[in-house]
Amino acid sequence: MPIDITMPALSPTMEEGKLAKWHVKEGDSVSSGDVIAEIETDKATMEVEAVDEGKIGKIMVAEGTDGVKVNAVIAVLLQEGEDASAVSSSGKAEEKAAPTATTEAPKPDAGTLMYDKGTDTTSSAPVDSKPSAQPGTPKPQKSEAPAGKVFASPLARRLAKEAGLDVASIAGSGPKGRVIKADIEAAKSGKGSAKAAPTAATAPGAGAPIAGGMSKQQVLAMFEEGTYELVPNDGMRKTVAARLTESKQTVPHFYLTVDCRIDALLSAREQINAQAPKNKEGKPAYKLSVNDFVMKAWAVALQRVPAANATWAGDSILYHKRSDVAVAVAVPGGLFTPVVKSADTKTLREISEEVKDLATRARNKKLAPHEYQGGATSVSNLGMFGIKHFSAVINPPHGTILAVGAGEERVFPDNGQVKIGQFMTVTLSCDHRAVDGALGAEVLGVFKGLIETPVMMLA
Numbered sequence: 001m002p003i004d005i006t007m008p009a010l011s012p013t014m015e016e017g018k019l020a021k022w023h024v025k026e027g028d029s030v031s032s033g034d035v036i037a038e039i040e041t042d043k044a045t046m047e048v049e050a051v052d053e054g055k056i057g058k059i060m061v062a063e064g065t066d067g068v069k070v071n072a073v074i075a076v077l078l079q080e081g082e083d084a085s086a087v088s089s090s091g092k093a094e095e096k097a098a099p100t101a102t103t104e105a106p107k108p109d110a111g112t113l114m115y116d117k118g119t120d121t122t123s124s125a126p127v128d129s130k131p132s133a134q135p136g137t138p139k140p141q142k143s144e145a146p147a148g149k150v151f152a153s154p155l156a157r158r159l160a161k162e163a164g165l166d167v168a169s170i171a172g173s174g175p176k177g178r179v180i181k182a183d184i185e186a187a188k189s190g191k192g193s194a195k196a197a198p199t200a201a202t203a204p205g206a207g208a209p210i211a212g213g214m215s216k217q218q219v220l221a222m223f224e225e226g227t228y229e230l231v232p233n234d235g236m237r238k239t240v241a242a243r244l245t246e247s248k249q250t251v252p253h254f255y256l257t258v259d260c261r262i263d264a265l266l267s268a269r270e271q272i273n274a275q276a277p278k279n280k281e282g283k284p285a286y287k288l289s290v291n292d293f294v295m296k297a298w299a300v301a302l303q304r305v306p307a308a309n310a311t312w313a314g315d316s317i318l319y320h321k322r323s324d325v326a327v328a329v330a331v332p333g334g335l336f337t338p339v340v341k342s343a344d345t346k347t348l349r350e351i352s353e354e355v356k357d358l359a360t361r362a363r364n365k366k367l368a369p370h371e372y373q374g375g376a377t378s379v380s381n382l383g384m385f386g387i388k389h390f391s392a393v394i395n396p397p398h399g400t401i402l403a404v405g406a407g408e409e410r411v412f413p414d415n416g417q418v419k420i421g422q423f424m425t426v427t428l429s430c431d432h433r434a435v436d437g438a439l440g441a442e443v444l445g446v447f448k449g450l451i452e453t454p455v456m457m458l459a
Contacts, residue, residue, distance in 0.1 A: 299343035
């Protein structure tokens with residue numbers, strides 16, 4: 001009997017994914033453990049291995065198909081002695097198969113955004129006549145507008161009004177017969193026919209605000225004028241948007257900020273890096289960053305104030321025994337937060353090497369789910385971009401996130417004397433349900449002490 005190969009769940013929260021690539025084709029023989037496909041989620045691209053041996057009888061989901069539900073049949077494996085007829089005769093695969101690759105929606109042309117017909121900008125002006133297009137004018141397309149209504153871009157409407165033309169009498173050459181700027185220009189130059197416009201009529205819904213506070217009319221006008229480009233959101237951006245919106249709406253954030261003097265840290269970093277062994281090319285075996293010290297100090301601080309190593313769990317609070325610290329990694333179109341497990345027990349060099357490895361694989365979408373899930377806290381460092389201070393959004397289900405700014409030289413008073421030192425501003429965002437203000441202040445104070453006296457990380 002044929003064996004169904006189904007879309008695997010690559011993480012506990014995965015509901016659907018994209019079948020990015022097939023490594024086999026129909027008729028190929030496979031053995032257990034052979035890589036047969038690559039599945040792309042919002043966070044990673046993972047390889048799918050065959051769990052049985054046999055021959056690929058039928059591929060049910062085309063390469064590149066997005067939105068394939070978990071447990072949907074993506075291919076059928078024939079066992080020894082079976083042929084392709086067994087696939088159709090079973091009927092099993094057809095019932096559960098995921099849809100094949102969907103046809104990509106056409107990209108909007110100039111002057112057009114693909115809004116739902118029910119919300120498109122229309123005019124209630126009656127259509128008295130529909131003149132034929134003159135030679136040299138764009139060929140009008142068949143309009144799908146309801147009777148008594150006409151589609152026109154906002155810019156075309158404005159130009160028609162300024163010229164005293166009735167937009168309803170102008171043959172549109174845009175998609176679905178939409179009247180665009182070129183049609184108005186043709187009518188003004190005499191190449192098209194038009195009649196006097198009636199008194200002002202407001203397009204229903206044209207002023208309705210959309211995302212960003214702009215009206216649909218403004219967005220359409222900007223698109224026609226070529227001042228911006230529409231880029232559909234991919235799975236990662238949708239997930240980031242959903243999770244951080246949920247965080248700001250449901251997690252009661254509060255923020256604590258301290259300035260840390262990092263002269264001793266910079267000195268220690270310089271000494272350690274200077275002792276790094278060199279390879280044949282003269283390159284050091286490792287190079288610690290300020291962020292490596294931050295990761296270590298924050299992990300140790302959470303061990304010394306264990307009540308702050310907490311996450312909210314609805315009817316309870318989870319107190320984590322390990323300091324599993326996630327680090328924010330920016331990737332094109334989104335963000336990864338791979339986790340350095342038991343960071344308090346690792347050396348600075350180990351943390352440095354692990355963070356670099358995780359960051360590299362995150363940018364290539366090669367992280368396994370267990371590498372970016374879990375933990376109770378995160379570190380987000382924008383200091384390398386010159387950002388002095390910021391407040392980060394907690395990444396659910398974490399209870400805290402530490403935002404790290406740039407180190408800079410500052411003047412400060414010391415026992416009546418004016419001195420100069422290197423300082424770094426850090427801000428701790430806390431989920432007030434799990435970490436109260438005094439508790440957050442306590443753990444941040446311990447972190448500040450470790451950063452300012454880095455040798456104490458070893459104590």
